[in-house]
Amino acid sequence: MDQTVTSGKGTVSAEVCSRIDQFYAMQMQALDDGDIAAWVDTFTDDGVFVSNGLPDPVEGRGALTELGGAAVARLDEKGAIRRHFVFNVIVEPAAGGVLRTTCYVPVFDTVDGVTTLTTSTVMRDELVGSEAGLLVRHRTVTRDDLLAKTGPGSAA
Amino acid sequence: MDQTVTSGKGTVSAEVCSRIDQFYAMQMQALDDGDIAAWVDTFTDDGVFVSNGLPDPVEGRGALTELGGAAVARLDEKGAIRRHFVFNVIVEPAAGGVLRTTCYVPVFDTVDGVTTLTTSTVMRDELVGSEAGLLVRHRTVTRDDLLAKTGPGSAA
């Protein structure tokens, strides 16, 4: 159980997993602190951000800066403190040194002293290495609250 | 602090802890995706699942398949998307290569666009190694919402 294998889900080394955990912790805290410049620096120059909460994919650091800035402005207007938690990170090595991850990211907002769960999301990333560390090349966010699941509950 | 010791709580190597984190991430995502065959494959043939939410222990892959299938059917009927988050994983090596874990697993459901915390649970596992990776030999789930804690609140 102490050997590191190099392909398949959940088979990368502890060192790589730990680096990914740290990367996400820093990336999410930068975003939640409103430090959009630091957040954008965690993407590649041509990084893509796709979400079922957005009409179109957002591509490149300029567009990501606008996206992040608009989110911070909306939260400031509401007086909301937002926290993104990253969990259950599955890591899968792909061709060309890319690391594919699938994580759960619930989002909590505190407004006027009350903290509520805003949404639960699944985040799928393609991460690449760089001299500065890991970077997101492609991110797909799926918000559970925008998914239509067929059932009596949703049909009501 | 960089040495790995081999007994006592919290003393297994980073490699083993990382493997356990990945195992839980994959196991929970399989369950939440409704892939019961993949979920059942994370237990030993005679794996046992005990919960204070169930009348009796569930034992063996056949019974686990029924348990998982029934859970998926109930969620589908409600139109609910369920997410299990695994946190605060304590790992303790036991005799015969068994790894005992104690984790917190809150459960969130999204129905009709609204995500709510359904319950907070404590999960205690006995994990064993196999050629296919880790497997659950015995699991005990304790749902906080079913625990009676004596106090004015609960006595009301």
Next chain:
Amino acid sequence: MDQTVTSGKGTVSAEVCSRIDQFYAMQMQALDDGDIAAWVDTFTDDGVFVSNGLPDPVEGRGALTELGGAAVARLDEKGAIRRHFVFNVIVEPAAGGVLRTTCYVPVFDTVDGVTTLTTSTVMRDELVGSEAGLLVRHRTVTRDDLLAKTGPGSAA
């Protein structure tokens, strides 16, 4: 990506990160189990606990025992089961072998079968090594619900 560097955020080894994760899991579960003696043993003799929910810093194991005991008594009176989840742990090595961490710690309470998010906090620690393992030398907890964020929401 498999090399371990020794300065800067997110650059400590997987072994150290894993040890910190295990430390927090054990520390929080001790607290949530009401085992205040075990919880206090995770601080240095002169450990300091600062919170924006407390009028003054709490210093030393005697005062920490009182703080923890009072918290347990309050929860028992309400019949509440409390869970502290630790996420998004950023680790940064500092002078003298100190490890600085910044984590998210949401707090969930279950009362009369209903689990609610009580508060979302950011925890900033200075951890030091000892023969018994890691210890908290200084902790600062910031509760989001007590932060005033200027905005139309909070100005209402």
